[in-house]
Amino acid sequence: MSEEIVQVERVSKRFNHAWAVRNLSFTLRRNEILGLLGANGAGKTTTIAMLLHLVTPTAGRIRLFGLDIARARHAVLSRTNFSSPYVDLPHRLTVRQNLTVYGRLYGVPKLAEKVRALCEHLEIADLLDTRYGHLSSGQKTRVALAKALINDPELLLLDEPTASLDPDVADRVRSWLADYRTRTGAALLVSSHNMPEVERLCDRVIVLKQGQAVAEGTPAALLRRYGRATLEDVFLDIARGGPPAPSLEHLP
Amino acid sequence: MRRAGSASRVIALVLRHYYLYRSSWTRVVELVYWPAMELLLWGFLTLYLRDLGPGLPNVVALFLGALILWDILFRAQIGVSLAFLEEVWSRNLANLFVSPLTPLEFMVGQVIVGLIRTVVTAGFMTALALVLYHYNLFGMGIPLVAFFCNLLVMGWAIGLVVSALILRFGQGAESLAWAVIFLFQPVAAIFYPVSVLPPWLRPIALATPAAHVFEGMRVVMLEGRFDVGLFWNAVGLNALYVAGGMAVFLWMFRVARRRGLLVQVGE
Numbered sequence: 001m002s003e004e005i006v007q008v009e010r011v012s013k014r015f016n017h018a019w020a021v022r023n024l025s026f027t028l029r030r031n032e033i034l035g036l037l038g039a040n041g042a043g044k045t046t047t048i049a050m051l052l053h054l055v056t057p058t059a060g061r062i063r064l065f066g067l068d069i070a071r072a073r074h075a076v077l078s079r080t081n082f083s084s085p086y087v088d089l090p091h092r093l094t095v096r097q098n099l100t101v102y103g104r105l106y107g108v109p110k111l112a113e114k115v116r117a118l119c120e121h122l123e124i125a126d127l128l129d130t131r132y133g134h135l136s137s138g139q140k141t142r143v144a145l146a147k148a149l150i151n152d153p154e155l156l157l158l159d160e161p162t163a164s165l166d167p168d169v170a171d172r173v174r175s176w177l178a179d180y181r182t183r184t185g186a187a188l189l190v191s192s193h194n195m196p197e198v199e200r201l202c203d204r205v206i207v208l209k210q211g212q213a214v215a216e217g218t219p220a221a222l223l224r225r226y227g228r229a230t231l232e233d234v235f236l237d238i239a240r241g242g243p244p245a246p247s248l249e250h251l252p
Numbered sequence: 253m254r255r256a257g258s259a260s261r262v263i264a265l266v267l268r269h270y271y272l273y274r275s276s277w278t279r280v281v282e283l284v285y286w287p288a289m290e291l292l293l294w295g296f297l298t299l300y301l302r303d304l305g306p307g308l309p310n311v312v313a314l315f316l317g318a319l320i321l322w323d324i325l326f327r328a329q330i331g332v333s334l335a336f337l338e339e340v341w342s343r344n345l346a347n348l349f350v351s352p353l354t355p356l357e358f359m360v361g362q363v364i365v366g367l368i369r370t371v372v373t374a375g376f377m378t379a380l381a382l383v384l385y386h387y388n389l390f391g392m393g394i395p396l397v398a399f400f401c402n403l404l405v406m407g408w409a410i411g412l413v414v415s416a417l418i419l420r421f422g423q424g425a426e427s428l429a430w431a432v433i434f435l436f437q438p439v440a441a442i443f444y445p446v447s448v449l450p451p452w453l454r455p456i457a458l459a460t461p462a463a464h465v466f467e468g469m470r471v472v473m474l475e476g477r478f479d480v481g482l483f484w485n486a487v488g489l490n491a492l493y494v495a496g497g498m499a500v501f502l503w504m505f506r507v508a509r510r511r512g513l514l515v516q517v518g519e
Contacts, residue, residue, distance in 0.1 A: 015512060046512065052350045054514045056506075074352045082350045086515070088343035090272065097271040104264035105351040107257070131275070147347070 003030045004066075005155050005187040006051065011060030013046050013211075020046040021211040024060070028187045030154070033177070035198040035219075036191040037231075038208035039239050044191035045086070047208070048157050051189070052082055064155060078106060083148035084159035085141070091133025095124065095143050098132055099150060106151035118146045122176060138169035145173065149180065156180070158190045162197060170194070174201055195232040205231070207238050214238055261353050265361030266368075269335060283369060284376045287323050291377055294319050295385050310473055315443065316387045317469055320377045321399055322442045325462055326433050327373045328407025329414070331366030333429035336415035340423055346515055355505045359498060362415065363408050370404060392469070395478045399465045402486040406461045409490070409497035410436070416497075416504035419513060441466045461489040 006028035013021040021043040028034045036044045049055040050062060053069045053076075062069055064076045089098045096115060103111040119125040122142045127135065132143060141161070148156060161177065162170035174197060181188055192198050198205060199219045207215040207222075215222060215238060219231055226234040273279050298315040305311075339345050348358065381387040390396060414432050418425050439453060440462035449457055457463045464486035471479045508514050 020512075045515070049346075049512065049515050054346055054349060054509065055512045056509045073354070077350060078352045080350070082347075084346070086343075087346040089347065090268065090338070090342040090344055092275045093268070093271045094275075097268075101264050101268045101271070102347070102351065104267065105261050105348070105353055107260055107352070 004028070005030055005064065006189065007061075007063040007066075008047075008051075009061045009063075011047075011050060011057045011062060013043075013050060013055060014058045019211050021050070021057075021208075024208075024211070024213055026206055026213065026216070028155075028189055030187050031181065031185040032204065033181055033188040033190060033202045035202035035205040036189065036208060037193075037195075037198060037205055037235060038191075041210075042208040043211040044208060045084075045159055046211075048082070048084075048159050048189065048191060051157060052080070053077070078151065079153060080155045080157065081106075081148040081151055081153035082157045082159070083141075083144045083161060085144075085163045086159065089132050089140075089143065089147065092131060094129050094131055095119065095135075095146075096128040098143065099146055102147050103150050108151055114150065115146075118149060122146050123172075137164050138166060141165055141169065141173065145176065152184065154184070154186050156186055156188045158188065160192055161190060162192070162194055170197070177201060195230060195235055199231050207235070209238055258354075258357050261351075261357050262361045262364065265353070265358065266364050269338070269365045269368075272338065283372050287327070287373050287377045288380060290319065290323065291316075291380050291384070295381065299385065312385060312387055313391070313473055314470065316381050316385060317389060317392065317473065318442045318466060320374065320381060320389055321403060321465065321469060322437075322440070322462075323377060324370055324374050324400060325403040325407045325440075327370040328366050328404045329411040329433045330407075330429060331369035332362045332408050332411025333414040333418070334369075335362040335365040336411075336418060337426055337429060340418060340426070349514055355502055356498075359412060359501060362411070366408060366411060367404065370407070374400070392472050395468065395472050395483075398478075398483050399469055402461055402465050402483075402490055405490040405494055406486075407433075409493035412494075412497035412501045416501040419501075419508050420504045422513070422516075436460055436462060439463060445470065458485075459489065461486040461493060464489070 004027045008024060008026050011021060011024045012019065024047065036047060038044050046055060050057050051064065053073060065079060067076050069076045093101070099115045099118070100111060103114060108114050116125065119128055122145060124139060124142045124146065127139060132140065135143065145161070148158070158177070162173050165173065177188060178201060180186060190201060202219060204218055205216065205222060206213050217225065222231065222234050223229070226237050228234045228237065295316060298312045302311045339348060378389045381389060410433055414428050417428055439449065439457040439460050441457055445467060446454055446457045446463055464482045468479050468482040468486070471477060471482065
């Protein structure tokens with residue numbers, strides 16, 4: 001299947017006098033995991049926020065499922081979900097209560113069963129009646145992931161999904177995401193600083209620098225192009241302006 | 253996936269606040285603590301004034317009625333603003349607005365939460381006034397419904413504007429939630445008629461829906477009749493206020509999207 005779920009065309013965003021994103025174009029197909037890489041302030045979070053209509057672009061066009069999100073917000077957002085370590089859930093509510101509220105917001109049928117099944121899959125069923133604020137960061141990440149999966153999204157946007165997690169939990173999260181894509185054919189957009197994670201999880205990668213896409217391709221193709229053994233070395237080359245010249249290229 | 257209806261999303265927001273209050277006794281106590289303190293302080297003062305000056309007609313009824321009605325206005329506003337602040341404090345706004353929830357549904361949810369809070373507080377104050385001072389607010393009769401509704405709507409409108417300002421200027425502006433309503437207190441003619449105000453302040457008072465409500469309350473208590481003109485003045489002004497409050501909130505929501513504030517607010 002090659003249906004394009006996300007179409008970003010020459011999108012830019014300026015905050016005051018600074019460009020957060022400049023002239024960014026990319027697509028994301030069904031059953032594909034796309035990684036957004038870049039240093040802090042490179043424009044990853046702003047790009048995700050524009051896809052979710054939390055931030056309006058200064059220029060350019062974004063279409064999700066072939067629809068303009070500003071005009072078809074409900075149709076688009078009911079098929080989408082998102083998770084970020086920078087966005088929280090109400091701390092005084094239990095896991096079950098939080099997921100019930102979000103399940104209702106997304107109109108999930110048979111919600112109680114859905115919540116239980118999701119939590120069993122993410123190994124947090126024993127935390128269902130625990131307050132979210134009492135959870136460890138690893139547990140919170142799993143609950144946030146449960147919230148992000150509550151509506152079986154066809155498009156899942158994840159901002160640093162394994163930030164501040166120990167290697168064990170981070171590995172489980174990666175496995176769940178890969179499994180979710182395999183089971184559902186969903187499209188995933190993942191921003192991350194974790195290069196091994198990106199190498200393992202993503203089919204394709206876009207590297208952002210100062211709001212611009214400076215490299216794009218499969219992880220293997222980027223390694224070949226930069227003559228490096230790891231994506232981390234590629235990332236450092238790009239971040240520090242090393243060779244090859246940082247121009248946007250679409251690699252096979 | 254079944255599309256959630258607007259009503260289902262609004263109910264989800266109300267449910268979120270129900271869960272919050274169920275788990276937080278401090279929030280429940282806050283609903284009645286300050287109103288009780290106010291009622292104790294000013295209630296006993298009115299008893300003293302009644303004994304001091306027998307020439308003052310209906311002083312207890314006038315004062316306590318005004319106090320409870322003022323608190324309805326205040327609680328309606330703070331209820332809406334606090335419903336918004338709870339989302340800011342929990343850094344939950346972005347999660348809400350990446351769901352199909354619309355800003356209009358969000359406003360309706362805030363207003364319903366504000367209404368429930370107000371009913372709880374007003375009920376408590378009414379009962380307390382009856383027990384302590386043998387003052388029955390329902391003695392006003394049917395006009396009380398008109399006063400209650402008008403004060404609710406004015407409180408909602410101000411609450412929406414306050415929420416919009418917090419959205420625009422961030423959590424640092426949260427003290428506005430408790431402060432803005434007191435801008436209206438001197439001109440709302442709560443304890444005195446508009447005619448007491450200096451002439452230059454009267455037009456401002458007459459542009460305040462609450463002033464017409466409190467004037468109407470005094471007509472009911474002192475003359476035993478319901479002034480329909482005052483009622484419609486309040487209704488007309490409230491229509492403008494609530495339309496303005498919604499417009500300001502939606503405008504600030506657009507500004508927040510343009511400036512990226514929905515992602516940052518609460519941080």
